[in-house]
Amino acid sequence: MAELRILGIAGSLRAASLNRSLLRAAVGLAPEGMAIELFDLASVPLYNGDVEAAGDPPGVAALKKAVAIADGVLMVTPEYNHGVPGVMKNAVDWASRPPGEAPLGGKPVGIIGASPGITGTARGQSQLRQAFEFTNSFCMPQPELLVFKAHEKFDAEGRLTDAATVEYLQRYLAAFGDWVRRFAPAVG
Numbered sequence: 001m002a003e004l005r006i007l008g009i010a011g012s013l014r015a016a017s018l019n020r021s022l023l024r025a026a027v028g029l030a031p032e033g034m035a036i037e038l039f040d041l042a043s044v045p046l047y048n049g050d051v052e053a054a055g056d057p058p059g060v061a062a063l064k065k066a067v068a069i070a071d072g073v074l075m076v077t078p079e080y081n082h083g084v085p086g087v088m089k090n091a092v093d094w095a096s097r098p099p100g101e102a103p104l105g106g107k108p109v110g111i112i113g114a115s116p117g118i119t120g121t122a123r124g125q126s127q128l129r130q131a132f133e134f135t136n137s138f139c140m141p142q143p144e145l146l147v148f149k150a151h152e153k154f155d156a157e158g159r160l161t162d163a164a165t166v167e168y169l170q171r172y173l174a175a176f177g178d179w180v181r182r183f184a185p186a187v188g
């Protein structure tokens with residue numbers, strides 16, 4: 001059977017982003033039969049209905065195609081002011097278009113996140129989950145992965161060094177693989 005194709009999206013544009021580092025760790029820890037490809041949101045402009053009406057810009061077209069061909073999408077979100085950062089929400093907004101034919105419609109989705117604080121993106125993840133109700137995506141309910149005090153869990157090169165978080169991430173990815181297979185039983 002073919003490998004599960006997971007699209008990984010980090011909701012931060014920072015080179016040294018903790019969430020990008022978490023996503024890179026996920027790539028390395030993906031279980032057998034799962035491949036995680038990364039999409040960089042730097043190429044995606046702010047949503048504008050006039051721009052959309054004139055035709056999706058290249059970064060948007062690439063994002064929508066990447067979501068469409070993925071078996072599942074893994075969102076790795078920071079938390080800004082107790083919510084989803086605009087960079088991440090903007091990606092969801094573009095990929096929710098057009099209504100009825102949106103790449104995110106019916107797509108299995110997982111949400112994880114990392115922050116230096118003690119709540120580990122709990123509120124940001126919760127808010128992002130709400131958006132997937134409207135996009136009609138299938139957001140995995142459990143398990144959750146909240147990487148708190150994340151600055152203590154990666155080394156200077158962004159490698160995940162915390163053994164417990166490695167284990168949680170492996171467990172999360174295994175569960176996410178099972179979740180995605182429910183919607184693509186012929187794959188993986």
Ligand SMILES: Cc1cc2nc3c(=O)[nH]c(=O)nc-3n(C[C@H](O)[C@H](O)[C@H](O)COP(=O)(O)O)c2cc1C
Pocket residue numbers: 011012013014016017018019020078079080081082083114115116117118119120121
């Ligand atoms: C505008 C702004 C708002 C923030 N608000 C929160 C917050 O509500 N909760 C939290 O845990 N961290 C908050 N932080 C800290 C971020 O979690 C931290 O900068 C984190 O490293 C961002 O993710 P990244 O490393 O992937 O870029 C905020 C940071 C910024 C820049």
